[in-house]
Amino acid sequence: xxxxxxxxxxxxxxxxxxxxxxxxxxxxxxxxxxxxxxxxxxxxxxxxxxxxxxxxxxxxxxxxxxxxxxxxxxxxxxxxxxxxxxxxxxxxxxxxxxxxxxxxxxxxxxxxxxxxxxxxxxxxxxxxxxxxxxxxxxxxxxxxxxxxxxxxxxxxxxxxxxxxxxxxxxxxxxxxxxxxxxxxxxxxxxxxxxxxxxxxxxxxxxxxxxxxxxxxxxxxxxxxxxxxxxxxxxxxxxxxxxxxxxxxxxxxxxxxxxxxxxxxxxxxxxxxxxxxxxxxxxxxxxxxxxxxxxxxxxxxxxxxxxxxxxxxxxxxxxxxxxxxxxxxxxxxxxxxxxxxxxxxxxxxxxxxxxxxxxxxxxxxxxxxxxxxxxxxxxxxxxxxxxxxxxxxxxxxxxxxxxxxxxxxxxxxxxxxxxxxxxxxxxxxxxxxxxxxxxxxxxxxxxxxxxxxxxxxxxxxxxxxxxxxxxxxxxxxxxxxxxxxxxxxxxxxxxxxxxxxxxxxxxxxxxxxxxxxxxxxxxxxxxxxxxxxxxxxxxxxxxxxxxxxxx
Numbered sequence: 001x002x003x004x005x006x007x008x009x010x011x012x013x014x015x016x017x018x019x020x021x022x023x024x025x026x027x028x029x030x031x032x033x034x035x036x037x038x039x040x041x042x043x044x045x046x047x048x049x050x051x052x053x054x055x056x057x058x059x060x061x062x063x064x065x066x067x068x069x070x071x072x073x074x075x076x077x078x079x080x081x082x083x084x085x086x087x088x089x090x091x092x093x094x095x096x097x098x099x100x101x102x103x104x105x106x107x108x109x110x111x112x113x114x115x116x117x118x119x120x121x122x123x124x125x126x127x128x129x130x131x132x133x134x135x136x137x138x139x140x141x142x143x144x145x146x147x148x149x150x151x152x153x154x155x156x157x158x159x160x161x162x163x164x165x166x167x168x169x170x171x172x173x174x175x176x177x178x179x180x181x182x183x184x185x186x187x188x189x190x191x192x193x194x195x196x197x198x199x200x201x202x203x204x205x206x207x208x209x210x211x212x213x214x215x216x217x218x219x220x221x222x223x224x225x226x227x228x229x230x231x232x233x234x235x236x237x238x239x240x241x242x243x244x245x246x247x248x249x250x251x252x253x254x255x256x257x258x259x260x261x262x263x264x265x266x267x268x269x270x271x272x273x274x275x276x277x278x279x280x281x282x283x284x285x286x287x288x289x290x291x292x293x294x295x296x297x298x299x300x301x302x303x304x305x306x307x308x309x310x311x312x313x314x315x316x317x318x319x320x321x322x323x324x325x326x327x328x329x330x331x332x333x334x335x336x337x338x339x340x341x342x343x344x345x346x347x348x349x350x351x352x353x354x355x356x357x358x359x360x361x362x363x364x365x366x367x368x369x370x371x372x373x374x375x376x377x378x379x380x381x382x383x384x385x386x387x388x389x390x391x392x393x394x395x396x397x398x399x400x401x402x403x404x405x406x407x408x409x410x411x412x413x414x415x416x417x418x419x420x421x422x423x424x425x426x427x428x429x430x431x432x433x434x435x436x437x438x439x440x441x442x443x444x445x446x447x448x449x450x451x452x453x454x455x456x457x458x459x460x461x462x463x464x465x466x467x468x469x470x471x472x473x474x475x476x477x478x479x480x481x482x483x484x485x486x487x488x489x490x491x492x493x494x495x496x497x498x499x500x501x502x503x504x505x506x507x508x509x510x511x512x513x514x515x516x517x518x519x520x521x522x523x524x525x526x527x528x529x530x531x532x533x534x535x536x537x538x539x540x541x542x543x544x545x546x547x548x549x550x
Contacts, residue, residue, distance in 0.1 A: 038183055038184070039186040043169075043186065044102070045146055045147050046147055046149035046239075047071070047072060047073075047101070047103075047169055047170075047229065048070065048071040048072065048079045048100060048102070049070065049071075049099065050069045050079065050081055050085060050099050050117075050228065051069075052085065052086060052120065069081055069225075069226075069229070070169070070170040070171065072244070073101050073102075073147070074148050075148055075277075075280050075281045075284035076284060077139055077280050078139060078277045078280050078284075079099055079101070080137060080241070081137075081227070082134045082228035082244050082246055083133065083134045083135055084131065084227060085136065085228045086122050086136045086138070087122065087128075099138065099140060099144075115140040117138055117141070119138070119276060120139075121136055121275050122135075122136040131247045132210070133261070133266070134261045135261045135263075135269075137270065137275065137278075137281075139276055139280065149232070149240070149241045150238060150240050150312060150315050151241050151267065151270070151315035152240050152241065152263055152264055153313065153315045154264075154317075155318060155319050160191065160211065160233070161193065162191055162193030163190050164190065164233060165188055165189075165190055166189055166191055166213050166233050166242065166243075167187070167231075167234070168187050168189055168230065169186040169226075170225065170245065171183070171185070171225060171226065172185075172229075187215075188215075189213045189215045190213065190215060191213045192213055192257040194207040194212075196257075197212035197259070205259060208265060210261065210262055211242070212259055213243070213258060214257040214258045227246070228244050229244065230243075231243030231244065231245065231260045236294065236310070236313065237294070237309065240313055241263055242260075243260030243262060245261075246259050246260050246261050271285070271316070285314065285315070286359050288359040289359060289362050290311075290316075290356050290359060291311055291354070291361075292309070292353060293310065293364055295308050295352060295365075296308075297348055297350065297370040297371065298372070299370035299371065299372045299400060299402050299444075301376070301377065302341050302342060302401055303341050303342075304339065304341075304348055306324060306350050306366075307337040308352045314356055316356050316358040317354045317355065317356050318355050318356070318357060319331055319355045320332070320336065320353065320355060321353040321363075322350070322351070323351040324348060327340060344401060345401025346401070347369055348369070349365070349367045371446075372402060372444040372445050372446040374446050375443075375446050375447030375449040376403045376443075376444055376449035377399045378440050378449040379397050379398075380394065380395070380396050380439065381395045381396075381453060382453060385456050386427050386459065387427065387460065387536065388431070388432055388459070389426055389428075389429075390426065392426065392427070392436070393423055393424050394408050394410075394424070394440065395423070396408060396440030396442070396451070400442070403443060404443045404444065405421060407421065408423055408440055409439040410438060411438075412427065412434045412458070413431070413434035417431075433491040436456060436458060437455065439451070458491065459535060460536060461538070462490040462532035462533065462534060462537065462538060463490050463539075464486055464488050465486050469485075469541050469543045470484045471483055471528075472484055473514075473515075475526075475549060477519050480514055480517065482513060482514050482515075483514075483528065483530055485513070490532070491534070492534045493534065494533060496513075496530055496532050497511075497532075497533065498512055498513060498529075499528055499529045500515050500527075501526070501528060501529075502520070502521060502525075502526060503525055504527070521548045522548055523550035524548050525546075525547050525548075526546045526547070527542070527543060529543065530542075530543065
């Protein structure tokens, strides 16, 4: 089907077609590594080169008169490959063949031993017309020493998402129309989401048993001769089989994603299919012990996160039993982690035990002080308004109970006056009117967090020297008396109030610093009081008495 046009959406090349792209016929199905690189020794110890003889040129590749496919060792005598690799284009099952597990040079018979194929077991629901359930198990005549590649476990299924980086490998064509490669090639390609793959392939893509991958922009793809080879994700440091190469376009690296068998869809058949291969796989898995490992504790405040892995990556692992400081829970899902609030801090003791449907499970424990991943979030508070000689008390706290003890920094007028663990501070008279600030700092392994609050300016009541206030002026009728103000301090600035008295009785009209002597004052004794007030308090001083001439 000719494409109408191609557009780039969110970094993924999507084909916009008048009708969905069409897969090649089953007899022309192959897999392919184009623009890959030579795989170094030991990079793919579980891959197998398969050659199943049927006297027919399978892929139309010059010089190849038998099936040339890839596969993955999943048990000592069992290799997983594509179902279409086990039969000729007419659907006739191949009769004889051999496998070379862990080989780099497919023809290197001098150094790589070949294992005879004893049985070929395509999936019973494999449909050659649609390539649905394109998976098969190959039983060898004897055990191979090649390590088994773990199949994706149920709790890891959520990691098979568009954009995840997967590895492919095989001996297929490295250029369109060329011969198959004598050496093992490998490459890294992103997974393509089911929605995007269905948009390209339409009903030919069946998400129940298929998934897609391919670096569409850079032309990295699989090609004829790589069918049945691995599509693998690295999970918790372990290369894990998630797909087997199934089908794609006739022209490799065409800008359309390649399609792979979805391993998670085949788990029950592989394990419980009632075949000789199922028995071998069950026996192998049952002999394994899944051991929790790579335990790590981190703290992001009162929350502690425990992460873990499992070795070997037992694909019958369904979840984990996790106990942190006595709190137990069963965890499953794509992420091997659990977060628990521990506001008291201190040492955390954790126990992780894999839950497996076959084999044994061994727990792993960790007892440690968590390592913070960020600096603490700090709060600070002062419990009183600053005042001369008052005792101010600070409260500092952080959300990381594993952080160090708070450090309190007191500043007055911007100058550091006290620093350390002491939470109290008393301002002095010399600091009256100046701004008091408190900074609380808490440090952990990831850094230092701080919080600063303004406590306010240091207040002080009116400060006036003791003694009578001197009065000056003419003590006669028509004269004026003036109260001579002394030096006054305090914060906020004190406000004066005047009261004048004639022979002990208040003169209500006299409210200022100046008293005007009237005829009624002749011969009288004039006294007074001067009061200073602010928000802190008040101070009163008496005026020196004056007798008015008669």
